[in-house]
Amino acid sequence: MSNRKKLGELPQDPPATSGANASLTPAEFQEWMGVLKHIQDNRWVVPAVIAAGLAAILEIIHLVWLFGKWLYYFRQ
Secondary structure: OOOOOOOOOOOOOOOOOOHHHHOOOOHHHHHHHHHHHHHHHOOOHHHHHHHHHHHHHHHHHHHHHHHHHHHHHOOO
């Protein structure tokens, strides 16, 4: 038989592996618990997340300032 699809035949959907329908196997769950435990033990995670948030806020302020500067100089 050939690999060609017959006329009128609908393609079959692959099984859902992402989103709300996904479930972890016990081995995957154990692996993720090890990863989360490793992150929790690291003392630098919380300060790094806070620093990244502050950097994002400063970057937004910077972009707003640049847009205001553009409006001032090029829209006169």
